[in-house]
Amino acid sequence: MEQRGLGGFFDSYLSTKPLFRNKAVLQSAHTPETIFHRDREINAIAGIMAPSLRGDKPSNLFVYGKAGSGKTLTVKHVARELKKQAVGRGIPVSILYLNCKLKKIADTEYRLIAQLAREFGKAIPPTGLPTEEVYKVFHSAVDSAGGVIVLLLDEIDELVKKAGDEILYNLTRINDELQSAKVSIIGISNDLVFLDALDPRVKSSLSEEEIIFPPYNAIQLQDILSHRAKEAFGEGVLEAGVLEKCAAYAAREHGDARRCLELLRVAGEIAERNNFDKVMIKHIDTADEKIERDRLMAILTSQPRQSQATLYAVVSISMKKQGMVFTGDVYELYKSVCGRISMRPLTQRRVSDILAELDMLGIISVKVISKGRYGRTREIALSVPAPSLPRMKRILEEALSL
DNA sequence: GTCAATTCACATGAAAGAGACCACGGTCTAGTG
DNA sequence: CTAGACCGTGGTCTCTTTCATGTGAATTGACGA
Structure with missing residues (x-):
């Protein structure tokens, strides 16, 4: 239907100067010739x-x-x-x-x-x-x-x-x-x-x-990054301060070089897709968000249905009510969700483990607390920013076909 | 008011079951010379 | 006679269930001041 428009799109894509010279050096599979700071x-x-x-x-x-x-x-x-x-x-x-x-x-x-x-x-x-x-x-x-x-x-x-x-x-x-x-x-x-x-x-x-x-510090990251960036990008493609910002972001995350390179690569892709002729600092912020979003999306959709149902219960509860979510509440809602999609509910024992697994994945963060006379439970909080909860809920609903 | 015992609502551990997948060897069956 | 289909047995692996035990502080109730 949109053939002319699409053709034009590809035309303009090909006519713009590519930002990347060799994208592969920023991918995690790449093995560099020399290793710095090690x-x-x-x-x-x-x-x-x-x-x-x-x-x-x-x-x-x-x-x-x-x-x-x-x-x-x-x-x-x-x-x-x-x-x-x-x-x-x-x-x-x-x-x-x-x-x-x-x-x-x-x-x-x-x-x-x-x-x-x-x-x-x-x-x-x-x-x-x-x-x-x-x-x-x-x-x-x-x-x-x-x-x-x-x-x-x-x-x-x-x-x-x-x-x-x-x-x-x-x-x-x-x-x-x-x-x-x-x-x-x-x-x-x-x-x-x-x-x-x-x-x-x-x-x-x-x-x-x-x-x-030891983890790399920001300066070392910057050094590694600049060597790779020299290979990956054309001349003068990176706006001043881009590398510094990338390194700073990654240094904040316990000096993860892989993440640092990914950040730069994704920022480059974003810039390229939006027809910028430079990778700018603002692209890094966008890239950071995108990486986080993609990661979450990948985790959500790749989970088994039982985990999705459990997570759905957690998300629904924490959207509805303020304050902390506890295992008991989650299990109750989880059971009703199972009923709705005619799935046999797991035992609480298992759901308890699933919650622990979701914690390991970094989607939720749980803390075992004792409420004294009122028992002992996990205090569950989502480690996803509140604004993206509705989106997350939608994704889960779709995955579970609710 | 103080202090130990009680109690709750789960957490946490261990073991074992169910069901899927697979290899291997023996038996049966149908096709071939 | 032989290749292939078809069991039965015994193995791994994953996901669960079942049963058992653990736990930490709010609450309770006895006790003494």
Whole structure:
């Protein structure tokens, strides 16, 4: 219907000078050539991993740092260099990287070991085999590969949270049973406290060495950002102060470099879409809002229906009445919502857990309080600004087809 | 007025069940030579 | 005779339920001043 208009749109889109020269360098999948402000960490990790070049087993290492502090990047970088050296000298070193957070890939004991075995070219079915069997396959694969094997387990805290620390115990002990290979583990985690929850045996062997990544400060972020921006954008596209503002925003959020880059990328996209020839400071504010909005939207729509119904109950109540929302109120409303959409309601026990999960996702914030004689409950508050509540409610209604 | 006991309304933990998915081996069946 | 279909068994995994135990301060009620 609007063909001429659309054609014109594409025309004008193509005729405007693109702001981006290479957008990929701002995307999180991008691996930069050089890593800034992490020299100390790089050297430390390299020092720990170096013995593998002599065929010795490097100490197990535990790497900790907040999100976006460059842990994964740095560790992978060192691993890559190590591998290069090893190949150059004909030393058998294999490095396996595995993100334990990836659903359906490495988030349980079975899947983790199966995935590791697959890395050695073994075919393991996604389910159906006894876990012990998979261990055996993995053992023999590792042993026949020989040499030093470094396992990089990213987001290892997620794994332990979901599957317990037995896996780590088994993995750290695996060397006792191997003839020709040596396995060492590098665990990467956002969560330092998680170490304390581990079985002491596992804890001591996993963290023979520990490296902590401090968050980037605003100046360092700005430095990183400016290097990437130079590649990403054309000459003179960024208004003065844009980088500073981006860095400041991200520094506020515990120095998350990933977020910082995303912010700049989205700001660029917004500017481009609105036919600006510069990325301006105001675009950053818009970008910040947009990122937050998209994140929320993604979380809302990807939740299972039960969580959506629960959240819907929370939103409705907090829109209707002032003050705090409690578990009991939510559960009552939740049950009636279930009735309306003919869904079998879950028990309160489960809903209680769902509320805790929503808290983890950062949509609501809960606090367990005691109201004395009137019992103990969760005090629930939405961590979404009040103006966006109606929108949120609409989205949920739609998702639940209310 | 003070202080310990009580009480509420859930939180929190542990264990176990249901149902989906899958591999493997044995049995049956139909098609082929 | 053989390939493929079709069980039954035994395994993992996720989401729940069930049962049991924990918890922190407002309230209560006994007690002493």
